[in-house]
Structures are given as structure tokens and as C-alpha cells.
Amino acid sequence: MKLWGGRFSKDVDDRVNDFNSSISFDGRMYREDIEGSIAHATMLGECGIISTEEAIALCAELSHLLKEIENGTVELTADAEDIHMNIETLLTQRLGDAGKRLHTARSRNDQVALDIRLYLRGQIVEIRGLVLKLEQVLVNKASQHLRTIMPGYTHLQRAQPTTLAHYLLAYAQMFRRDVTRLEDCLERMDEMPLGAGALCGTTYPIDRKRTAQLLGFSAVTANSMDSVSDRDFVIELASDISLIMMHLSRFSEEIILWCSSEFGFLELDDAYATGSSIMPQKKNPDVAELVRGKTGRVYGDLMALLTVMKGLPLAYNKDMQEDKEAIFDAVDTVKISLEVFTAMLDTCRVREERMRASVSAGHLNATDCADYLVRKGLPFRDAYRVVGGLIRLCGEKGTDLEHLTLDQYRMASPLFDEDIYQAIDPAVCVNERRSEGGPAPESTQKQIEILRAFLEERKETL
Ligand code: ARG
Numbered sequence: 001m002k003l004w005g006g007r008f009s010k011d012v013d014d015r016v017n018d019f020n021s022s023i024s025f026d027g028r029m030y031r032e033d034i035e036g037s038i039a040h041a042t043m044l045g046e047c048g049i050i051s052t053e054e055a056i057a058l059c060a061e062l063s064h065l066l067k068e069i070e071n072g073t074v075e076l077t078a079d080a081e082d083i084h085m086n087i088e089t090l091l092t093q094r095l096g097d098a099g100k101r102l103h104t105a106r107s108r109n110d111q112v113a114l115d116i117r118l119y120l121r122g123q124i125v126e127i128r129g130l131v132l133k134l135e136q137v138l139v140n141k142a143s144q145h146l147r148t149i150m151p152g153y154t155h156l157q158r159a160q161p162t163t164l165a166h167y168l169l170a171y172a173q174m175f176r177r178d179v180t181r182l183e184d185c186l187e188r189m190d191e192m193p194l195g196a197g198a199l200c201g202t203t204y205p206i207d208r209k210r211t212a213q214l215l216g217f218s219a220v221t222a223n224s225m226d227s228v229s230d231r232d233f234v235i236e237l238a239s240d241i242s243l244i245m246m247h248l249s250r251f252s253e254e255i256i257l258w259c260s261s262e263f264g265f266l267e268l269d270d271a272y273a274t275g276s277s278i279m280p281q282k283k284n285p286d287v288a289e290l291v292r293g294k295t296g297r298v299y300g301d302l303m304a305l306l307t308v309m310k311g312l313p314l315a316y317n318k319d320m321q322e323d324k325e326a327i328f329d330a331v332d333t334v335k336i337s338l339e340v341f342t343a344m345l346d347t348c349r350v351r352e353e354r355m356r357a358s359v360s361a362g363h364l365n366a367t368d369c370a371d372y373l374v375r376k377g378l379p380f381r382d383a384y385r386v387v388g389g390l391i392r393l394c395g396e397k398g399t400d401l402e403h404l405t406l407d408q409y410r411m412a413s414p415l416f417d418e419d420i421y422q423a424i425d426p427a428v429c430v431n432e433r434r435s436e437g438g439p440a441p442e443s444t445q446k447q448i449e450i451l452r453a454f455l456e457e458r459k460e461t462l
Helices: 014-020 023-046 052-071 083-095 097-101 108-144 164-188 208-214 224-229 232-259 286-309 318-347 352-360 366-375 380-397 406-412 426-432 441-457
Strands: 149-154 157-163
Touching: 023 052, 023 083, 023 108, 023 208, 023 318, 052 083, 052 097, 083 097, 083 108, 108 164, 108 224, 108 232, 108 318, 108 441, 149 164, 149 352, 149 426, 157 164, 157 352, 157 426, 164 232, 164 441, 232 286, 232 318, 286 318, 352 426, 366 380, 366 426, 380 406
Parallel strands: none
Antiparallel strands: 149 157
């Protein structure tokens, strides 16, 4: 018989039971469910809504139950629809009336709103820790490659010389923003919904602030209908996770390209690459490809959540049970992706000679050649045209700017002198780009220091 047996004259159809049941996926919130119930029982006891003895017995049995679930002596069963009913049923079997009193001034609607918040709060801390670890690896690697010259691209065409440090630090900025987004999400989630009841609060003299305090929230939710209907925080987290995946996916694409023979910039450690079942020469970047692929799956989770919520009238609707599988999948996927990606990046070998060689072809120093003329007094647009002519000449002669003769330069503009060769040396091109945020080693060093301070501020929270 169901908990609501009083009103019903028939058992629920077996298929409806299965269809309704969420225990197969919300069972993972057992710890949070128990933690929420301990706080609720404590508050009920303190407010005299249940007796002190009952409150003590409930808290003790709930703690006991937590240990039993953790060590596997108690199993959650599909007979009870969800995690909330599983725990309540077990308690009632053991404590009788006291167990039945736990649900006073509470509904599964505010209970699930609390559980999912508590669960995601823990997950956000974990995800944030993993992004910070990746950030650490990026900063360390960048500091080893302040002078590793490589091509920078636009339209995937060689554009200007830069350094690997500059490249890695670009990703470090994206992940820094991801960390702060997770922190924002955590802050907005910091409101305790218990006490909202089914939707309209309760007639019992409860103390919501006390429950919030026991659970480590800094405030209580302000409106009981909103408390049980709000899944913004789930969607916000799914968006934050989608952005992390988007960043990982772009980086993965980069790594996949860099591992190709055409680029040859990177070699993955054997532990983070796979072979082919037929082609003995292959070393495939599966990890990066899977991260890129799983990004699509996380976007799907976000889209599912947005769509589930878009037409729901207030307050709770069973549709909202669909939030869990989507957000759990997003959380699980981003965690494993961050872990393997970080390890892969940390262990890869950079082929500096290949990066440097790619800078020599493709006229990456053309802008610097024009800047040289600007320094000699020519307006930039005119300088641009002169260098355009030189690039055409290089094309005709099958050479590059470094190998044109001084006569060829002078024919294009009398402003050219012997020092042009120095000005278009890729290392000089990079070193001269000292503007804030640029690739010159002193500039990237500054970026590293700021990121190190960012990591240092968050050290204790790891
Ligand atoms: N398993 C439900 C969920 O995940 C819990 C809330 C159920 N409330 C209800 N009135 N059916 O949303």
C-alpha cells in the first residue's frame, strides 16, 4: 500500500509505478536527504512541534541509517518511489510513530528542492576544484614556455607569431571565468527552501532560519511557491557546465589538430592516447575527441532542463523530477572530462622545433614589416600596401620576407634598411608585443602572476 493509501481503493498499475519511480537515479542523494531530515527533526524538536525524545531518536536513527547505507548493510528499494520515501519508510519501520512524525510541516516538494540544492552545492565545489587544478597545470606549462614561439591563427590561417605560453594563458582566462561563474552560482543557490511545504508554507510554528543555520545556508528562500518551483539554479549550473565543456571542447579540437602530422606540435603520452586495431602506426587522441563529443551531450542536458521547465505553471509539477538525470549527467560528464583532460595536458610533450618551424613559412611577420615602415614615418595604410607588394614578390620568387634582398626591399620603399631583418625575426616580433595581454615574455609573465594570485586566494578551498 502507498503512503497515500487512505484515499485510494486500488493499487497503482505496475507500469505506472515504474514510470513514476525516481529511486534509480535520486538514490544518489541519500546523504543529503538524511542531512536535511536531521536538521528538520532537530528544528521540530527545538520548536516543540515534536517531543525532544522523538527528535533525538529520529536524529540518532537517521545517522545510523546513513552509516548503514554507506557500508552497504541497508539497500534502497524500488518499492518506495524515491529517496525521500525510502528513508521515511525505513525510519518508520524502525521507530514507529516517531518515524511517522518526521514529515510534520514538510512536503516532498520542499524536501526535494532542498536535497538537490545540497547535492549540487557539493558537486559545484568539486567541479570548481577540478577547474582550478586544470588552471594550475596551464599556468605551470605556460611558465615553461614563455619563449616557445609558435604561429597564432585567425581563420585557421597563420596570422602572427606568438608563444605557447600566450596560447595556454588564453585558455587559462576562460577557465578562470568558469571558476567565478561556479562561485556565483553557489552564492545564488545559498537559500534554504525547507518550510515551503507543498507550496503554501505551514501552520506549525517552525523556525526556518534555524534549519538554514543547521544546514549551513546563509538565508531562507523568500516565497514558498517559488521555493518549490524554482529550478533556475539547476539550469544555471548546467549552463556553467556547458561553458566549461565548450572551452574544453575548443581546446580538445586544438589538441587533435596539433597531434596530426600536418601540425605535429604535440605528442600525447602513451597513457592518454590509443592505437588502432588495424593501422600499426596510429596514435589517436581519443581523450580529446571524447571530451569534444561529450560536450554535445552536456548541451543536450541543458536543453532538456530548459525545455522541461518552460511551460510549467506554479508550483511543483512532476515534470520537475526530470531535472535530476539531466543535471547528474552533466555533473558526472564534466567531472570525468576535466580529470582526464587535465592529466592528458599535463603529460603531453611539446614539439618546440615543429612550432618554431611553422612560424618561418606563411609570412607571419608581415604586420611587423609594415610596423617597421610606420616607425620610419609612413602611415600604416601605405605601409600595409608596400608590404602587400613584397608578399606578392615572395610568392613569385618562392621565398619569404626573411630571404628577400635589401635591394628588393628598397625597390618597394627607400625607407628599408639593413635593420629590417632584425625587425622581422619572429622572436623579435614576439618580444616587441609588450602591450598588456600580449605575447612578449614580460607580458605573459605578468599574466601568470595574476593567475597565480587567483589560485593562491582559493588554495584553502581545494
Ligand atoms: N521524486 C520527486 C521529484 O524528484 C520528489 C517530489 C515529489 N512530490 C510529489 N508531490 N510527487 O521531484
